[in-house]
Amino acid sequence: MKLFNIFLGLILINTTLSGCASIDIDQATGAETTSESEIEQPAPTEELKISVQTTTAVKGSLEQSGEFVGTIMPSEVANIISPVMGVVEKILVNDGDYVSDGQLLYTIDDDNIVAQLNSALVALESSQTSKEQALFNANNALTSQELSKESLLLTMEQTLHNSEMAINNSEMALRQLELAYMQALEQSDMQINNARLQYDSAVAGYELQFGTADDINVKSTDKQIEDLEKSIEDMREQMKDAEDGLEDLEEAQEDMEEVIESLQDQIDDQYRLLDNEDLTPNEYAQIESTIQLLETAILTQEQNLATLEQNYETAEKSIEDGEESIKDMEENLEFQIEIVGLQNTDLKEEQIKAQSLSITQAENALQQAEDGRQKTIESYEIQIQQAQDALQSARDAAEFTRRSLEKQIKQTDTGIKTSQDTVSITADMSDLQIKNAQTSINNMKIQIDQYTVESPISGIIENISIIEDSITTSSSVAATVSDYKTMDVIFYVGTDLKNTIKIGQEVTFELKGQMYQAKVNEISENADPQNKLFKITASLNPETRLENGASVRLTTGTFSESQAIIIPYDAIVFSNGLAYVYKVENDRAVKVLVEMGLFTANMVSIISGINEGDQIITTWSEGLRDGVLLNIEN
Incomplete structure (x- = not known):
């Protein structure tokens, strides 16, 4: 807004200066020339006003029918992603097949990893043999040293005994002499x-x-x-x-x-x-x-x-x-x-x-x-x-x-x-080599298990995107398994309705001319970061398979609020996922954060942020900013 005022001021100054230049030209044709002190100075610029319309926040009642748009989907869906990259060797199921939890879906060529495993097993056996031979040699060296010590001790005993006898004989010879x-x-x-x-x-x-x-x-x-x-x-x-x-x-x-x-x-x-x-x-x-x-x-x-x-x-x-x-x-x-x-x-x-x-x-x-x-x-x-x-x-x-x-x-x-x-x-060292070889083998066995892909849940397999003898990667979904025995209806509500819906509450929806009933089994505690609404999940067990992703209208009853602050829904301004309104104070716009309650296509109840009698701006223009001077045109 400040930049806009400066820009407007510059335009007015330029216009004034242009006018002055015209006067000088006209005067140049006359007999006398006016001095510089006699030139007119530009008048001060006036602050720009934004024209808006307002309404008064009033207390009243607001009703909202419990009708929502929901989406039907299986309660449990598993995306099948290949754990390793490789060539698809054999696909064992087709789209639409029912698969059980743990059932083998497809295999990936594991010849290379099996060859590595065999090589690791040979290396393990070699390490074990090397350990036995190394320990045999080391123990032989130790035994040889121990035998040498025993031989030395025996030699020392005999030699010292002979030396003692020689000393005794020498002493005896000296005594006899x-x-x-x-x-x-x-x-x-x-x-x-x-x-x-x-x-x-x-x-x-x-x-x-x-x-x-x-x-x-x-x-x-x-x-x-x-x-x-x-x-x-x-x-x-x-x-x-x-x-x-x-x-x-x-x-x-x-x-x-x-x-x-x-x-x-x-x-x-x-x-x-x-x-x-x-x-x-x-x-x-x-x-x-x-x-x-x-x-x-x-x-x-x-x-x-x-x-x-x-x-x-x-x-x-x-x-x-x-x-x-x-x-x-x-x-x-x-x-x-x-x-x-x-x-x-x-x-x-x-x-x-x-x-x-x-x-x-x-x-x-x-x-x-x-x-x-x-x-x-x-x-x-x-x-x-x-x-x-x-x-x-x-x-x-x-x-x-x-x-x-x-x-x-x-x-x-x-x-x-x-x-x-x-x-x-x-x-x-041998144990460390053996441990490393065994670890390598265990890792390869785990990798080998990844070359056979099983279903993590029971359900219908759909959207198979892999082909035999082609490359599969871990960055794309190879197939989807959906459990259609239990279906979820997902819809979103505001804070006011979220606080009124209870676990186990029934919701009704119609699909292809047939009515279905589901029970709420999950209420999200966190609002969706995009629409700031709360996710509600209701489940049912239909006798026939329902269409995955179908949109339905569901009803939960009628909700109402009395003695609430009511303003037009168009007065709400959303920014960064939060709800705001502009109210009038001293002929200027003031941006206020509000908490929404029930809302209809035209009106919304405000839980906090404004009071009864506040003048709320209901129109919007490009120049509407916090603190801007207003021209109210009611």
Whole structure:
């Protein structure tokens, strides 16, 4: 409206200016020219008025007969749409046939999907076989690792046992060597004592035989003889102990030889295991390591055996030296007895020479005994050091063996854990492949079901649009199934009538000269977005088939409203599905939203929006807008 006023103003200004231009031309022919200040200014424009006619909103009564136009259609209609695109293989029904719920209507060529299904089934079987083979291989690897660990544990037990035996034998050899050393020292000390006793005896015999105190000498000689006899007896006891120790050394040597033989048998067994072509690199390396450990143990045992043999030889030498010492003491004893027998002879000069020789011999024997003791100490200290070194080597070898085997066992445990993880991962991956293959198969089976189209309801099949050996798609309706046993009559009413109609209410209509009765079974709660009316559905079960889509006039009775605001129906303006009227306020149009009640071809009742006495515009023009100035022409 505002743009229209501006446009009208511009027209008036232009007209005025044109008039002024005409005056100037006329004045140009005269004698004098008018100044610019004397030119007339344009008059102000007046607001445009729209001419309309109005009526007064009054209270009154309005009646509407319950006659409506309805449409007959089956209560249940199903459009058949092909679920997949494909070639129609066979149509099993014809237009007009009665079909049951679930009855097969037509089939679509499924050769391609069936081929895919067969391929998926083969893939599933292959996945299951692959899983079995993969799990078999993984479990075999795990079993091999577990057997390797058991073999390592057994080898560790045997090797540590042999190492323990080697340590025990080395300790026993060291103890025996230390015992032999003590015995040798005792024998050496006894030999020195005997030699010193012989020397003292020889000196004393010389003094007794050729000294002044004869009686004392005789007694001293007797005492020396007695001491010699006692020493000989003690020496024989020590010799017996030494012979017993020699027997112990022989037994220790035999035990050690048996240990060495047992270790060699184990090495032979390990070499035979190396001939197995099915060994894994890890198992091969473990066997070679075990052989090295066993060979180290044999070397240690052989060193211990050599030490025992040296101890044996030393013990034999000590026994021989002891036997010689006993022999010397026995000769000295005989000599002392002989001296006693010769004390009263006249061979004094020869006796002096013999006695001097005895002293010299005794002195030499004493020196030899002392030298022998020193050699024994040096020899045994070397042997004891060797035995201690052999014992430490045995202990080191045992510790090295233990650590090496524990490391191999730890590596085997890692291999077992890896194999266990491999079994689990293999199973999970195989199960995932099988699950995917099974899912694919299930999907294809569902798709295959879509290649056979069934009726979703019972009824008459109509409008078959597909042809055998032609393409069908899911974007078009292939056929329609309608259930004519129950028919619906559909009509539309306004808010006022919708609130008066009840479920179960009877409606009557005529079709082809025959009257039918139906009952309302559905009242829509939402107005149709196009006509703003409410859909009413009434159902009936006709004995004969009614025409689908036929229009009929139906009646529901007469409806009336009293004391309602009544205005002409032509005063209603519809916009965006809503009802409006224009009423007059201060000579201007005001657009008001109203709610309609009953209506006839000429009049309508207003439920809300206007009041009695309001002036309502009943004519319409292009310039009618909210707020426009009016020229009422009643």
